[in-house]
Amino acid sequence: MIHMDMLLSIVFFSQTVIGVQGNFFLIYLFTFMSFTGQRLRPIDLILTQLALANSLVLLSKGFPQGMAALGMKNFLDGIGCKIVFYLHRVARGLSLSMTCLLSGLQAIIISPNNTMWITLKIRVPKYIIPSSFLCWIFHMLQNIIILEKLQGPKGTRNISETNEYEYCSIDVANDINASLHAIIFSLPDAVLMAFIGFSSGYKVYLLHKHHKRVQQIHTVCFSIRAFPETRATKMILVLVSTFVTFYLINAILTAYMHSMTPRPWLQHSSAFMSSLFPMVSPFVLISSDSQILRYYSAVHGRRSPHTRTDSTI
Template identity: 70%
Template sequence: MIPVDVFLGFVFFFQTGIGVQGNLFLMYLFSFLFFTGQRLRPIDLILTQLTLANSLLLLSRGIVQGLAALGLKNVLDDIGCKIVFYLHRVGRGLSLSTTCLLSGFQAIIISPHNPRWINLKARVPRYIMPSVLLCWIFHMLQNILILMKLEGPRDTGNTTETKVYGYCSVNVTTNISESLYALVISLPDAVCMTFISFTTCYKVYLLYKHHKRVQQVHTDSVSHRAFPETRATQMILLLVSTFVTFYLLNSILTGCMHSMTFEPWLLHSSIFLAACFPMISPFVLIKSDPQIMRYYSAVQDRKSPHTK
C-alpha cells in the first residue's frame, strides 16, 4: 500500500498542477486576445483577475504543502514562511472579492431594462478596473498582520506559545489582540459572502421571471432555447455556488483547527478544500461559457498560417 504521506503529497502536487494549467490557459487566452486588439467582454477582465488570484493561491501553498506532507517541513525559514503564507492569504482574499465582484456585475447586467438600471449598466464597465485595483490594495494591506504572527517551523513541544501548522507556526503570544485579528480577517469575508448570497438569490429570481415570461410569449420550439443572458447567468451561478460550497467547508474546518487541539487531518483537509475551487473554476468556465471556446478558435486562427 502507498504510505499516507506519499499519497497526500501526490494529491497536493496533482491538485496544484491541474489547477495552475487550467488557470494559466484562461489567463493566456484573455491576454493574447487583449494584446492583439481583439474585443473582449467587460466580464472577461474580472475572469482574468479570478484566474490570476487562483493561480497565486495554488502556487503559494500547494507545492510547499505537498513537500510538508512528504515530511520536508523545514524547506522554508521565517522569511520564506511569511512570504508564502502572505501570498496565499492575498490570493484567497482576491479569489473571494473577485467572485463577489463577478456576482454583482452579472446581477446588474441581467437586471430589468428600466431607466435607472440602464444608466448603471452603462457606467459599470468603467468601474471594473478601479474595483480590481482596490481589491489588490485592500488585501495586500489587510494581510500585513500575518507577517507579524507567522514564524518558521518550530518544535511541536512548545505548544503554549506557538501552534505548528505543517511548514509554519503561529505565535499565539503576540501583542496583537486575537479578537481584533479575527475581526480584521473575518469581517470582510462575511460581508462578501453576504453580498454573494444576496446577488445569487436575486439572479435566481430574475431567471425564474425570465423563464415564465418566455413560456408565455414564445412557442415551445423557441422557449426551450438557451438565451445568451440565461446561459451566462447560469454559468456565473454554477461558478458562485461551487465557490460558496468549498469556501464554507474550508471555513468550518479552519475554525475547528484554531479552536481545538491541532490534528494533521484537519490541516490537510482544510488546505485541500481551499484549493478545490481554484482548481475546478477554470474548467467550469471552459465548459459552461461558449464564448471561451470561440476565443480559443480565434486564437488558433490568428496563429495558423493563412491558406488560400
C-alpha cells in the first residue's frame, strides 16, 4: 500500500506536470503563430501571459510541495526560498490580473455599439500591452517585501513558520506587521475580484438580453451568426467562474489555516487548491475556444487560421 506522503507527492507532481504541459502548449501555439506572421486576436496576448503565469505558479508550488511531502523540507537554502516564494507570489498575482483583464476586455467587446463603446472598442487593443506591462511591474514591486521576510528553510531559529509553505519560514515580528502584510496583499486581490465579479455580471446581463432577442428570430442560421462573440463570451465566463471558485476556496482555507495552528491536511489542501486553476485553465480554453483548435490545425498545415471563427476578440 502506498504511503500517504508518497501519494501526496505523486498528486503534486502530477498536478504540476499536467498543468505545465497544457500551459506550455498554449504558449508554444501563440508564439509560433506570432513568429510566422499570422494575425492573432487581441485576447491571445492576454491568454499567453495567463498561461505563462499559471506555469510559474505550478513550477514554484507543485514541485517544492511534492518534495516537502516526501519529507525533504530543507532542500532549499535561504536564497532558494526567496526566489521560489517570490516567483509564486508574482505569478499568482499575474494570474489574477490577467484573468481580470480577460474579463474586462470581453465585457467591452460585447457591449452595445453606441458611440461611447465603439470608441473604446477601437482603442482597447492598444491598451493591452501597456496594461499587461503595468501588471508585471506592480506585482514585482508589491512582492519585494517577500525577499526581506523570507528567512530560509523551515526550522531556522527565531522565526515563525509560514502557513503557506512547509519548506520555508517567514519572519513576522508582531501582530501589526502581520496585519499590514495581509492588507498589502489582500486589498489589490479584493479589488480585482470585485471587478471580475462586476464584469462577469454585466456579461451575463448582455447574454440574457441577446438570448431574449434571438428567441424572437425564427431563422436559425441568422440567430447563430447574429452575435459571433456569444460563444467566446461563454468561454470566458466558464474560465472566470472556474478561477473565482478555486480562488475563493483557497482563500477560505488559507484564512482558516492562519486562524489556528497549522495542520498538515490544511497545508496540503491549500497548496492543491492554489494550483488547481493553473492546471485546468489551459484545458478549459482548448476545449471551449474553437480558434485555438484552428491555430493548432494551421501549425500542422491542415487549415488556415484566417478562416471565419466563432470569436472576433
